[in-house]
Every structure is written in C-alpha cells, then in structure tokens.
Amino acid sequence: MSWFKRDKGDDDKLPKLTDQERRVKTEGLWQKCEGCRQIIWKKDLEANWNVCTKCGAHSRIDAFTRLKLLLDEGEFTRYDSTLRSNDPLGFVDSKPYSERLRGMQNATNLCDAMIAAEGLLAGRKVQICAMEPKFIGGSMGSVVGEMIMRAIERAIAGREPLIIVSASGGARMQEGAVSLMQMAKISAGLMRLDESRLPYISILTDPTTGGVTASYAMLGDLNIAEPGALIGFAGPRVIEQTIRQKLPEGFQRSEFLLKHGMLDEVVPRLELKQYVATALRFFVD
Amino acid sequence: MEGVNSPENFDGVTVPGGNAAWRRVQLARHPKRPHSLDYIGRIFQDFQEIHGDRNFGDDPAIVAGLAHFEGRPVLIVAEQKGRDTKQRFFRNFGMPKPEGYRKALRVMQMASKFGRPIITFLDTPGAYPGIDAEERGQAEAIARNLREMARLSVPVVVICIGEGGSGGALALGVGNTVLMLENAVYSVISPESCAAIIYRDSAKAEQAAAALRLTAEDLKSLGLIDGIIPEPAGGAHEDHDAAAESLRTHLSARLSELDSLSADQIVEHRYEKFRRMGNFFA
Ligand SMILES: [Zn+2]
Secondary structure: OOHHHOOHHHHHOOOOOOHHHHHHHHOOOEEEOOOOOOEEEHHHHHHOOOEOOOOOOEOOOOHHHHHHHHOHHHOOEEEOOOOOEOOOOOOEOOOEHHHHHHHHHHHHOOOOOEEEEEEEEOOEEEEEEEEOOOOHHHOEOHHHHHHHHHHHHHHHHHOOOEEEEEEEOOEOHHHHHHHHHHHHHHHHHHHHHHHOOOOEEEEEEEEEOHHHHOOHHHOOOEEEEOOOOEEOOOOHHHHHHHHOOOOOOOOOEHHHHHHOOOOOEEOOHHHHHHHHHHHHHHHHO | OOOOOOHHHOOOOOOOOOOHHHHHHHHHOOOOOOOHHHHHHHHOEEEEEEOOOOOOOOOOOEEEEEEEEOOEEEEEEEEOOOOOHHHHHHOHHHOOOHHHHHHHHHHHHHHHHOOOOEEEEEEEOOOOOOHHHHHOOHHHHHHHHHHHHOOOOOOEEEEEEEEEEHHHHHOOOOOOEEEEEOOOEEEOOOHHHHHHHHOOOHHHHHHHHHHOOOEHHHHHHOOOOOEEEOOOOOOHHHOHHHHHHHHHHHHHHHHHHHHOOOHHHHHHHHHHHHHOOOOOEO
C-alpha cells in the first residue's frame, strides 16, 4: 500500500469521462484521498477499512466499523447503548443542546458518542469502548464518562483487559463542568483498574484532543496511535493564536508524538488487531 | 474543546457589568484579586517553597511548598498568577506547563508518603497551549495527575480561588473536598473560546459565560463541588485580609472533617465522590 507502488496502471482503471460527466457520475462512488489527492473507488476504500489503497493514508471510520475491525468475526455485545444525556445545563447555542442530541442520535443511530462492548479479540474476552467521531465531534460528556466507568467496572469484575479507542475533540462544551469532571471520574476508575493489575490499551485515532487526551487517552499501559492522527492537548488553532507563529510541519501528528516519547508505537489500522493481540499475551498469559 | 482567554482580552480593571455569571468572570480575573501567594502568606506559617519536577525544569506558574496550618504540617500546591507585567510574564499568566504539573505530582506523592494533608489552590486561565508544552506532553502530565491524585492516601482539600480553567485547573483538583470562593469560576472552556465556537464571535463571551453555568452556585447545584467560601462585600479584592480569614475558617473546618478517616478511607472517600459525579443521564 505504499506510495511507490502507485503506477500508471492505477490511472487506467479510472473510467474515461469528461470532467463534467465525472463530476456527476462519481458523486458518491468515488472519493478523493486526503493523503495523495488521487480519486479512489469508494468501495475499494471501504473494503480496505478506509486506508487509501494508493498511499496508505488513514481516513476516519465510525465506531461500528472500528469494533468490526478489532473483534473476532466482527461480533460484539453492546452495553449501556440506551444511556442518554438529560442536558444538565439546559444549554442553548445555535440550537438547544437537547435538539442537537436528538439530531445526532437519529443521524448516527447511537445515543451518545461511544459504543461500549464486550467481545473476543484473537480469542480473548475484552471490554472495549470505541468513540464515534461524528457524534458532536466525538465529545465526552456525562454519558461517555459513565459508559467508560461501567466498562472499567466490568473489566475489574471479570478480570478482563480494557481497550478504549479514542476519536474526540475533547470534553463536551454543552455539558460544561459536568464534562470536565468526567476526566477526573474516569481517571480515578483507571487508577482502580491499575490497582487490579489489569491491562488497559489506549488506541488514539484522528482526532484525539483536549480533555480526552488529557485523561484516559494518555493513561494506557500502552498508548498506541494510528498513522497521521491529530493528537494533542490544545487545538492547533488555539496554539497558533497564543504564540502567533506558524506551527511546524507534522506538529501534533502521531509520528511527532512518537518522536517526543508520548506513544509506545504508531500502528497502521490493518495491523492494529494483531498488535493488540500480541501485547495482551504479554500482559495476561 | 479546551481553550484559554488571551491576556490581551483582559479588561477586569473596569467596574464589572453584564449578567451575573459574567460579573463573576470579571471578579475572578480582577487584577487586584488575591492570588495564591497572598493567601499563603496570610494563612500558613513557616512556608518553605520547593521547586522543580526533577526532570526538565521548574514552572513558576505552580508554587509548591511545605508549611504549617494551625500548627500542623501540610503541603501546599498552588497555581500562581502575577500582578504586575513583569510578574505576569514570569508566572506565564498562571498557565502551567507539563513540568509544573509534574512538580505538583512529585511533591503530592511525597506528602502522601509522609502522611501530610495536601491543600491545592486553583487559579489559572488554563494549561499553557504552546509548542513546547505539547512536545513535553501537556496532556499526559494532566492525565497522570488526575489518576495519581485519586490514589493519594492523605486528605486533599482543593480550593478554586479565582479562575478554574478547564483541565489546567482540574490537574490539581482531585480532592476529598473541593471548595470555590464565592466569585471564583470553574469551567470546561473559557467564555471567550466558547463564544468563538458557538456564536463565531468571541465578543459574545458574556452570553457564553451564562450558558456554561460556571459560577460557584452552579457547580454546587450540579453536585460538582462541596462548598462555597464567602468573600467580603464587593469581592475578595476589596479586602485581602478578610478574604483570607474566610478561607482559613473554611479550610480549618474541612480539614478536621477528614481527620477521622484512615488512609484507605481517604482514598475510598475521594473515589466515591468522583464516581458519582455528573449522573445526568437516563
Ligand atoms: Zn491516498
């Protein structure tokens, strides 16, 4: 899948169309890769878990796809899938938060920005939480906080490993300090998991920023990230505004964090399951 | 969704106006408001500052020290803003870097080892958003503090004295008892950054301040803090001595409440409190 495998043959596969025809016919069927700017057949991209078949760039996947990728036969049992926020602040921005939630719930078929599940990973039972980046930016509020806490408690009760796949802009503004305190709540839960000597593997995907990075995403026994993911505490725009200078190339990307010692490894999506399975053998067997 | 207000936006010298929440934000940032060292000098005896994270450096935005409170040894960890321009730069406007949080953790673990209660003061616009802070793992430093504060086996009393700026404040905020001064604010995001996101206009910070429910009363009613410390009429900046005396009285009472708990009970007490925090779902 490396860039150097690209050759003329790939271009020949594109149908010969005029620009206008192409615009019409390709809508929905073809997708431009953010990495190499080449047009790729969407089905090919999806069959490859949204990893570009030409350059290897990783584009985002939803929480369902994430669980299918990591769990045996793509099978899992969900927990707490009906937990809904009751809008503790009565927050209103361009529309009421309660309305925004309903819209998101309809659009994603989820009650909040996470799927908590239990399943087998290479034959081993694990508790796993996957964040949904499309649900209000994958933000963390009271529901995500509680889902993770309950997953930690299930892991401790069943003596099973915990895996959290983060994809989040951080704490959810619309739940104010309630969201903020979830960082402390979850981190306290992870202290308990740690005391129980059970492994926690944190998988950071694009994007993982703010209060999610500054709590559970950075607290794994192993912190591993997908290539090219934006990972940081402050958002790049906030930093640029504060320091009034341009940010260096690759700043806050997975490879940057690896270089600065903040990650154990950068692992391509298609190798993630094997990587985690091997690591769990170290922790558990 | 984290953010800080840039110091340039500051206009707290003017008489506070606007809605109640915004007035609180202005008071919390008031340039004459007592900062951590103003309280420390009035409330504690034999304060000896201790420095450095033993790894990279010493962060002046967080002050740590050994002290006596009403005759008993305690550890103080406090976010510190400067007052004049020179001090404000020296303290980095109260915005800690990873080495500040790591210094804080180092000394808190030391206090835990020796069975000494810990008192922390929160007063920051937020953790510093800069290239160097990111390179050295700002997020990791905050995250680690959250988890490790949960493990401390000594009483931890947290007092938000001014600005509780998001994760940058919470990184010292995992206490058995968490108090706020009457005019302090505690928020997931600054009103300015919130307004920039939701109204595409940072000038609407006043509206955002009200929406965020960031006052002491708000946090108390949401069950996120344990108590509110009254300030002198007009605000703490009107009378530093009276503000310090009020803080001392409440700290004293709250510390004694925790005295009867064993080390294990202290950890359990703190855990149970945060475990129940933010049950706003069905
Ligand atoms: Zn590509």
